[in-house]
Amino acid sequence: MTVYLVGIDGGGTSCRAAVAGPDGRILARAHSGPANILSDPDTALENIADATRAAFDAAGLDPHSIASARAVLGVAGNNVGDAVHYVKNRLPFAEADIESDGLIALQGALGDSDGAVAILGTGTIYISRHRDTVTYIGGWGFTVGDFGSGARIGHALLQESLLAHDGIHAMSAVSTSVLAEFKNNPREIVEFARQAKPGAFARYAPRVFEYANQGDAVATRLLNDAAASVDEALDCLVARGTRTICLLGGLGTLYSSRIAPRHQKVMALPEGDALTGAVSLAVSRFGRLKAIV
Amino acid sequence: MTVYLVGIDGGGTSCRAAVAGPDGRILARAHSGPANILSDPDTALENIADATRAAFDAAGLDPHSIASARAVLGVAGNNVGDAVHYVKNRLPFAEADIESDGLIALQGALGDSDGAVAILGTGTIYISRHRDTVTYIGGWGFTVGDFGSGARIGHALLQESLLAHDGIHAMSAVSTSVLAEFKNNPREIVEFARQAKPGAFARYAPRVFEYANQGDAVATRLLNDAAASVDEALDCLVARGTRTICLLGGLGTLYSSRIAPRHQKVMALPEGDALTGAVSLAVSRFGRLKAIV
Numbered sequence: 001m002t003v004y005l006v007g008i009d010g011g012g013t014s015c016r017a018a019v020a021g022p023d024g025r026i027l028a029r030a031h032s033g034p035a036n037i038l039s040d041p042d043t044a045l046e047n048i049a050d051a052t053r054a055a056f057d058a059a060g061l062d063p064h065s066i067a068s069a070r071a072v073l074g075v076a077g078n079n080v081g082d083a084v085h086y087v088k089n090r091l092p093f094a095e096a097d098i099e100s101d102g103l104i105a106l107q108g109a110l111g112d113s114d115g116a117v118a119i120l121g122t123g124t125i126y127i128s129r130h131r132d133t134v135t136y137i138g139g140w141g142f143t144v145g146d147f148g149s150g151a152r153i154g155h156a157l158l159q160e161s162l163l164a165h166d167g168i169h170a171m172s173a174v175s176t177s178v179l180a181e182f183k184n185n186p187r188e189i190v191e192f193a194r195q196a197k198p199g200a201f202a203r204y205a206p207r208v209f210e211y212a213n214q215g216d217a218v219a220t221r222l223l224n225d226a227a228a229s230v231d232e233a234l235d236c237l238v239a240r241g242t243r244t245i246c247l248l249g250g251l252g253t254l255y256s257s258r259i260a261p262r263h264q265k266v267m268a269l270p271e272g273d274a275l276t277g278a279v280s281l282a283v284s285r286f287g288r289l290k291a292i293v
Numbered sequence: 294m295t296v297y298l299v300g301i302d303g304g305g306t307s308c309r310a311a312v313a314g315p316d317g318r319i320l321a322r323a324h325s326g327p328a329n330i331l332s333d334p335d336t337a338l339e340n341i342a343d344a345t346r347a348a349f350d351a352a353g354l355d356p357h358s359i360a361s362a363r364a365v366l367g368v369a370g371n372n373v374g375d376a377v378h379y380v381k382n383r384l385p386f387a388e389a390d391i392e393s394d395g396l397i398a399l400q401g402a403l404g405d406s407d408g409a410v411a412i413l414g415t416g417t418i419y420i421s422r423h424r425d426t427v428t429y430i431g432g433w434g435f436t437v438g439d440f441g442s443g444a445r446i447g448h449a450l451l452q453e454s455l456l457a458h459d460g461i462h463a464m465s466a467v468s469t470s471v472l473a474e475f476k477n478n479p480r481e482i483v484e485f486a487r488q489a490k491p492g493a494f495a496r497y498a499p500r501v502f503e504y505a506n507q508g509d510a511v512a513t514r515l516l517n518d519a520a521a522s523v524d525e526a527l528d529c530l531v532a533r534g535t536r537t538i539c540l541l542g543g544l545g546t547l548y549s550s551r552i553a554p555r556h557q558k559v560m561a562l563p564e565g566d567a568l569t570g571a572v573s574l575a576v577s578r579f580g581r582l583k584a585i586v
Contacts, residue, residue, distance in 0.1 A: 137460070137461065140479060141487070143483070143486045143487055144448070144451050144486040145455055155437070162433050163525075166431060167430070167532075168528075189433075189437060190438070194436055232462070236459065
């Protein structure tokens with residue numbers, strides 16, 4: 001019986017699965033709903049199983065093969081021991097490793113080469129690999145970290161809008177647009193911010209890029225500050241010997257033209273996505289196993 | 294029967310009361326426990342009454358005179374209508390006005406002159422008065438405002454310590470001291486920050502001033518950034534015609550030497566404190582009334 005390999009990319013908005021043959025060739029992909037193992041492990045387990053079944057179905061494979069499959073899962077919140085333990089014991093596979101979403105993204109982007117990824121989305125984290133050593137920088141979350149992230153950029157825009165309202169900073173088109181959205185009532189901004197989670201702040205980040213591209217002075221200054229914080233982290237990676245860096249995440253492409261010239265020479269396009277990375281890890285870890293069922 | 298005038302300065306840690314004769318001369322002062330009308334109005338009412346009784350007692354006055362007294366209260370959260378209404382209807386005085394803690398601080402600092410106060414404590418707010426017009430700048434709270442405040446300075450120190458831990462910024466004595474306090478475990482900083490209220494961040498601010506005074510580069514940079522944000526707000530006041538500014542609040546004195554040279558000429562020492570200001574407002578509003586009891 002063939003032992004299929006499964007890659008899972010589980011995130012807060014969706015779960016993606018890919019099934020591959022023992023040689024690592026991806027046969028089919030599919031997706032399902034959210035898979036946040038920390039906040040809702042049972043729903044995550046359901047969606048991991050659903051996405052896997054859909055991938056096997058799309059590949060024309062017998063769903064009974066899932067029970068003998070080997071999988072690598074990349075998930076957010078994988079460093080929380082209890083949640084990982086709970087989920088790992090309830091997966092439908094013969095064997096599975098649970099890794100961070102960052103690690104599968106790194107594997108997908110770089111393959112087996114040394115280098116680093118800067119994951120620039122709602123949060124920011126930098127992951128580098130030198131031979132077998134993987135090092136994480138940043139990723140401390142919105143409250144005291146994640147500089148340059150969508151959440152911090154959106155948050156900075158709201159702050160700027162209040163400063164413009166008070167007359168402390170100059171008004172610009174982007175701050176005007178925010179104030180108008182909150183009916184020119186600073187209290188509404190304060191109340192929104194008091195309750196906002198990082199994702200709610202991050203929804204303002206694309207607007208900052210959009211206005212900066214139109215030459216808006218405030219948006220440009222906010223992005224210059226954000227890019228400077230990304231450049232500082234990249235300096236740190238380069239100083240430690242990294243020679244190849246891929247910008248990933250929802251803001252990766254938007255940032256690519258704003259990174260300092262000194263870093264342009266180490267920039268590389270990712271080889272593949274995080275799901276490919278999960279499959280590739282499954283191949284290297286389980287690819288030579290025989291079926292035990 | 295003499296109508297006594299009462300000033301109340303109600304804050305989150307204590308409530309201060311002063312009683313004055315109809316001429317405004319303060320006869321005695323006293324204090325009691327916290328009086329936050331927003332978070333705990335009943336305790337606030339108790340402590341307002343306690344502090345008032347203690348002041349009348351210290352002045353050798355009959356406590357029955359409280360019922361005919363007129364008062365001005367300065368409280369945090371005075372802009373929340375329901376809480377003000379609830380408290381105002383349950384005060385022991387014949388008549389009382391509830392004002393912001395900032396307004397009584399302004400009155401205490403400037404007397405009846407035009408000018409402004411920068412209240413630099415856990416939060417920051419700027420209040421200016423030109424004849425009868427009082428204008429507020431800032432004071433939007435920790436989440437999207439309060440630049441230069443103790444909470445923001447303490448928060449910035451924790452962020453810096455994580456950046457130093459990651460090797461993104463240079464380590465210095467002040468970041469080393471923070472990391473040591475959290476057992477060199479960045480996760481403990483993240484967890485602390487996730488739960489910290491502004492006051493908890495603000496407790497780190499004096500350390501930043503202390504290390505900056507010893508020449509620490511990181512502490513100095515953090516304070517330069519904070520002072521720049523205060524200077525921007527002062528620029529705004531000056532541009533609108535303010536010619537006298539008092540720095541108040543727990544950080545007021547610490548900031549006085551860090552304010553830009555361009556502002557030193559408008560700096561003035563406060564005439565009196567917030568409690569004096571509350572009494573002075575009580576005198577101007579109620580000082581000529583006759584007893585109605």
